[in-house]
Amino acid sequence: MSWLGERLGKREPTMMRGAPSWAATLGWALVFLLALEAVTGAALAAFYSPSTTDAWASVAYIQDQAALGWLIRGLHFHGGGAIAIVAGAHLLQTALFGAYKKPRELTWWVGILLLVLVLAWAITGYVLRWDQAGYWANKVEVGIAAGTPGVGSVIRALAIGGNDYGNLTLTRFYALHIAVLPALVFGLVGFHLWLAKKHGNTPRTSTKETQPRFPGQTIRDAIVMAAVFAALLAYVVSQHGADLAGPADPSQAFDARPLWYFRWLFLLRELAGSAEKLVAMAAPAVVGGLLVALPLIDRAPDRTIGKRLPYVGIAAGLMALIAALTLVSVVSDNKPEHQKALAEADKLATIARDNAVLYGVPATGALGVYDAAPFAKAKRLFEQRCKDCHDGPKRKGPLIVQGHGNRAWLRGMISTPSGDAYWGHTKLAKTEGAMKPMDALKPEELDAVVEWLWAESGASDIDATKRKAGEAVFDGACSDCHSREEGVSGNAPALATLGSRAYYLSYISNPKSALHMGKNSEMPRFDAELSLADRDELAAYLTTLSK
Amino acid sequence: MADQPDRRGFLKVATCALGGGLGLVVAAPVLRFVIDPATQTTVTTPSEPIDLGPAERFHGDQPTRVEIVAPMIKDGWTSARDVVLGAAWIQQKGDKLVAFSAVCPHLGCGVGYDGAQFQCPCHDSKFARADGAAQSGPSKRGLDPLDLKVVDGRVKLTWASFKLDQAERELA
Numbered sequence: 001m002s003w004l005g006e007r008l009g010k011r012e013p014t015m016m017r018g019a020p021s022w023a024a025t026l027g028w029a030l031v032f033l034l035a036l037e038a039v040t041g042a043a044l045a046a047f048y049s050p051s052t053t054d055a056w057a058s059v060a061y062i063q064d065q066a067a068l069g070w071l072i073r074g075l076h077f078h079g080g081g082a083i084a085i086v087a088g089a090h091l092l093q094t095a096l097f098g099a100y101k102k103p104r105e106l107t108w109w110v111g112i113l114l115l116v117l118v119l120a121w122a123i124t125g126y127v128l129r130w131d132q133a134g135y136w137a138n139k140v141e142v143g144i145a146a147g148t149p150g151v152g153s154v155i156r157a158l159a160i161g162g163n164d165y166g167n168l169t170l171t172r173f174y175a176l177h178i179a180v181l182p183a184l185v186f187g188l189v190g191f192h193l194w195l196a197k198k199h200g201n202t203p204r205t206s207t208k209e210t211q212p213r214f215p216g217q218t219i220r221d222a223i224v225m226a227a228v229f230a231a232l233l234a235y236v237v238s239q240h241g242a243d244l245a246g247p248a249d250p251s252q253a254f255d256a257r258p259l260w261y262f263r264w265l266f267l268l269r270e271l272a273g274s275a276e277k278l279v280a281m282a283a284p285a286v287v288g289g290l291l292v293a294l295p296l297i298d299r300a301p302d303r304t305i306g307k308r309l310p311y312v313g314i315a316a317g318l319m320a321l322i323a324a325l326t327l328v329s330v331v332s333d334n335k336p337e338h339q340k341a342l343a344e345a346d347k348l349a350t351i352a353r354d355n356a357v358l359y360g361v362p363a364t365g366a367l368g369v370y371d372a373a374p375f376a377k378a379k380r381l382f383e384q385r386c387k388d389c390h391d392g393p394k395r396k397g398p399l400i401v402q403g404h405g406n407r408a409w410l411r412g413m414i415s416t417p418s419g420d421a422y423w424g425h426t427k428l429a430k431t432e433g434a435m436k437p438m439d440a441l442k443p444e445e446l447d448a449v450v451e452w453l454w455a456e457s458g459a460s461d462i463d464a465t466k467r468k469a470g471e472a473v474f475d476g477a478c479s480d481c482h483s484r485e486e487g488v489s490g491n492a493p494a495l496a497t498l499g500s501r502a503y504y505l506s507y508i509s510n511p512k513s514a515l516h517m518g519k520n521s522e523m524p525r526f527d528a529e530l531s532l533a534d535r536d537e538l539a540a541y542l543t544t545l546s547k
Numbered sequence: 548m549a550d551q552p553d554r555r556g557f558l559k560v561a562t563c564a565l566g567g568g569l570g571l572v573v574a575a576p577v578l579r580f581v582i583d584p585a586t587q588t589t590v591t592t593p594s595e596p597i598d599l600g601p602a603e604r605f606h607g608d609q610p611t612r613v614e615i616v617a618p619m620i621k622d623g624w625t626s627a628r629d630v631v632l633g634a635a636w637i638q639q640k641g642d643k644l645v646a647f648s649a650v651c652p653h654l655g656c657g658v659g660y661d662g663a664q665f666q667c668p669c670h671d672s673k674f675a676r677a678d679g680a681a682q683s684g685p686s687k688r689g690l691d692p693l694d695l696k697v698v699d700g701r702v703k704l705t706w707a708s709f710k711l712d713q714a715e716r717e718l719a
Contacts, residue, residue, distance in 0.1 A: 139655045147712045162585065250631055251633050253656065273685070
């Protein structure tokens with residue numbers, strides 16, 4: 001006897017009753033899928049960070065950056081869908097064969113409980129990604145649970161861990177997903193298997209004959225496992241893992257849909273109209289109740305399908321109904337409004353994920369990822385707050401586009417101050433107070449004063465001689481109206497530091513200052529509108545236009 | 548040896564009592580611990596009005612959607628600045644501005660505007676543009692109005708969350 005044999009004891013071949021069967025392989029296929037979830041889940045847990053600031057970022061990292069992260073995540077996510085399908089088939093097969101009959105009622109009931117737990121397990125997993133899809137689906141699901149009469153608000157507070165969605169929501173769902181539910185499910189699977197082994201496969205023709213599981217049954221089990229895995233793998237590869245929307249944004253609407261295996265309930269609620277609350281509670285209860293009741297109402301020992309048509313009908317009918325509702329609900333997503341919303345959400349997801357890869361997700365929160373690109377926020381602010389007046393058809397002020405503030409721009413400004421691209425659109429341009437074109441300047445004088453102005457922006461490519469000459473031209477031709485000393489105002493805008501970041505910051509903050517346009521300014525002050533950081537970023541962005 | 552059954556009975560009770568007691572001693576504090584957040588205000592959002600800029604921003608014939616950004620929130624063990632709480636729809640009504648929370652009173656999705664009325668993408672509830680009243684779909688009440696004041700030309704909005712999926716409007 002070998003060393004191990006002495007310690008483990010002699011292995012008796014595992015026996016089974018009846019002939020090896022393909023139908024009996026589905027249970028082991030489920031065990032395989034659960035093991036796959038455990039392995040991929042443990043691997044994902046080594047990357048995942050359950051907090052409102054990090055959750056999406058860590059999932060995006062898994063999906064888009066870690067080697068084969070998309071594959072592991074895809075197997076984990078779509079493995080859940082595979083479990084729903086194979087569990088449905090397992091349940092249907094068990095019901096058709098009358099395998100819930102004495103003495104296997106307990107096996108059947110534990111199986112139903114497992115199905116419920118596995119579905120709940122999926123819900124706890126979907127929110128963890130903290131993207132728009134998982135976040136909003138969870139909000140709706142918790143909202144439905146919160147509608148339970150009497151205890152609804154307690155359920156909500158317990159589920160989300162407090163008064164609102166936050167860090168504790170994620171840590172709670174995470175604990176349920178990776179500790180509590182796995183312990184319950186794997187414990188019950190052990191019990192289910194123990195019961196199944198104790199009572200053996202249900203023989204279709206009564207037999208007391210037994211034979212070893214190996215190799216007849218085990219090879220069938222292995223073939224089905226491999227087939228299930230091959231199908232799952234093919235699907236995961238075709239999808240490049242699982243989808244990931246942009247980070248959860250409480251202000252951004254999203255067409256929330258539950259995971260596909262809950263779509264039948266989603267559609268039932270929709271069809272129920274004002275009775276949706278009743279249906280939401282009643283539909284799972286009726287389905288569950290009927291399944292639980294099967295062994296109690298179908299008690300005759302005969303397992304022949306032909307003699308149990310009403311009961312077979314209940315089980316097969318329920319499954320067919322659920323499948324049909326699921327299909328109808330998924331197909332109904334083809335509505336153009338929904339497709340349009342999805343396309344917009346996709347666009348945001350692409351920006352967020354590309355930025356996450358290129359620049360990383362700011363530690364202050366995943367929504368900051370949209371502004372992670374250089375000057376992204378400044379560009380957005382410009383778009384929202386500046387563009388109407390400084391670019392486009394309804395412009396009221398000077399054009400601000402690429403090239404603003406460079407030598408050519410300065411030259412144009414001095415030559416045609418009321419030109420279309422300069423102050424032409426302002427009220428001031430139509431008054432006596434408008435600056436006149438400096439036609440009197442000789443070309444080399446214009447060159448020189450442009451060089452001096454350009455140097456004020458802090459530019460380094462300066463011809464010092466020209467600049468010096470420009471100073472003299474300025475003092476002769478411009479200084480009646482414009483000051484060139486920092487902090488000193490004249491009758492027209494002061495030009496010291498023109499085009500520098502500090503200049504733009506000061507101008508954006510208060511264009512009505514005597515240093516700038518004074519009361520001639522049609523532009524509003526932004527010192528109360530935008531934070532200092534935002535104004536400074538805008539200022540820094542404006543300096544890039546002249547490069 | 549006549550007392551043997553008594554002794555066995557006693558040991559059985561004692562073993563069960565010890566085992567059960569141990570279980571309770573562990574379970575009680577664990578349960579108290581894990582339900583604690585449900586009894587706390589874990590996410591603290593500002594109750595004072597949030598500045599949304601000058602009133603002109605919202606003048607016009609279409610409702611404007613604004614992000615509600617809390618200057619500071621406390622979320623469990625962290626605090627953070629400039630956190631997006633949700634969104635509101637603001638529109639002119641006569642010479643006044645009125646605001647609706649963009650949180651659907653049905654199950655909390657973000658309500659959009661389709662050019663004629665407010666509508667929720669999740670379960671297709673529709674709300675009248677003028678007063679936010681529920682028009683069709685599963686929502687049991689109209690959009691929730693938010694307290695809005697214009698102080699020195701600037702819009703001050705007080706953010707609030709309401710209990711979902713019930714006819715009465717009740718603060719959450």
